[in-house]
Amino acid sequence: MTDTRLAADTRPWRDAQARPFISIRGLSKRFGDFTAVDTVDLDIYRGELFCLLGASGCGKSTLLRMLAGFEKPSEGTVTIDGQDMSSVPPHRRPTNMMFQSYALFPHMTVERNVAYGLLREGMRKADAMERVAEMLKLVKLGHLARRKPDQLSGGQRQRVALARALIKQPKLLLLDEPLGALDKKLREETQFELIRIQETLGVTFIVVTHDQDEAMTLSTRIGVMSEGEIVQIGEPREIYETPATRHVADFIGSVNLIEGRVDVAAGDQMRIDTREAGPVLVSPRAGLSRGQTVWIALRPERIALSRSKPEGTANLHRVTVEDMGYMGYLSSYRIRLPSGRLLRASQSNRLRDEDPISWDEEVWASWQPMACRVLTE
Structure with a gap:
């Protein structure tokens, strides 16, 4: 996906x-003896669509709730747009939060759901409805303004909740699994709608998700969380290519991890001795010593399969196809x-192949040294 939100030279x-627009320093949250968030440092910049990605229970939703003010940190600070949020209650923060359940009022129409926050704050009804009409046009729901939530599809309800969260013009929108209730195809369609809306308004979004594809599609950057810690922050390509x-x-994504020991570096290649794949040539990595235990990360799409033996390939094996799946x-x-x-391997079906590689065949598998990422932990 081409990132039109923030050009490469202005990131x-x-x-x-x-x-930074948001600065988090030493942020921790404990519930009794359990540490949900552990000493997180994080900077997020204005206009980002930042994703917190991790498995259930890793602490990402707790971190989001501390940003919103719904949870009080055990330690650490949160600063938004230069203001320390320590003593600022949720309703006074320049944030709004959209939950996975959407929490729409079933007895209200779409426009009344979206207008609710404005009317509660005392805005004149005519002014509120004018702003609601603009917001519904943005989320492409103007023609459904008089319907009630039970008359809408899942994707339409999601957009009503998004419009309601944005109508008060927050500086920061927090989204907790915003697409979790949608089926796969609708999720994919709605991801691009979310990007379009965020680009149009320029509001900073922080999205919590456990879905790696969703994070890769949506985000300017990703923070991967595990056991309460952020273990890596980077742009989607960086996270995928250089974990x-x-x-x-x-x-x-999918990956093959092969354990080995560093043998020798020669020129622009390094040899890793492995029990399972023999000697593997990789691109050299600084800071490694001979005999050190490492792991080779090899993505399935980096492995080439062919019936004929390729020439001049560094890492080459005669393999048997145990299983295969056609995914279009x-x-x-x-x-x-x-x-x-x-090992897992994959090949793009760019051309119609009348005789594809199939079960029980013996074929050649190969990969280039630069396809390998050497990891030490």
């Missing part, structure tokens, strides 16, 4: 002098190395 997190740990590599745009394979180790 503020790449500028050491840029001032910092085995946990990140395994959580983001790609074919997914489980291949068995001579050692017995199963």
Whole structure:
């Protein structure tokens, strides 16, 4: 996806002098003996669509609730737009929060649901309805203004909740699993609608999700969380291509992890001795010593399969196809190395192949040294 929100040369997190819009320092939250969020430091910049990604129970929703003011930190500080939020109650913060359940009022029409917050604050009805009409036009629901929630689809209810969260013009919108109630196809369609709305309004979004594809599609940057800590922050491509740990590599996309020991570096390649895949040539990584235990992270799409033996390939194995699955745009394979180790491989179905590689075939599997990411933890 082309990122039109923040051009490459204006991404503020790449500028050491840029001032963050949200600054989190040493933030922790404990519930009795259980630490839900553990000493988090994080900067988020104005106009970002930042995703907190992690498995259930990793602390991402608790972190979001502390930003909103619904949970009080055990330690640490949160600053939004230069203001310390320590003593600011939720209703006084420049934030709004959208929950997975949407929490729409079933007895109210769409326009009344969206107008609710404005009317409660005492805005004149005519002014409120004018703003509501503009917001419903933005989320493409103007023609459904008089319907009630039970007359809407899941995606339409999601957009009503989004309009209600944005109508008060918060500086920061917090979204907790905003697409979790939608089916797969509708989720994919709604992701791009969410991006369009965020681009149009320029509001900073922080999205909590456990869905890696959703985070990769939506975000300017991703913070991967595990056991209350943020273990890596980066742009989607950086998180996928250069994971910092085995946990990140395994959580983001599909990956083969092969344990080995550093043998020798020669020129522009390094050899890793592995029990399961023999000697593997990789691109060198600084800071490694001979004999050190490492793990090679190899994405399935980096493994090439062919019936004919490729020439001049560094990492080459004769393998057996154990399983395969046709997924339309790609074919997914489980291949068995001579050692017995199963690897996952995938190939794009760009062309109609009348004789694709299939079950029980013996084929050649190969990958380039630069396809390997060497991890130390």
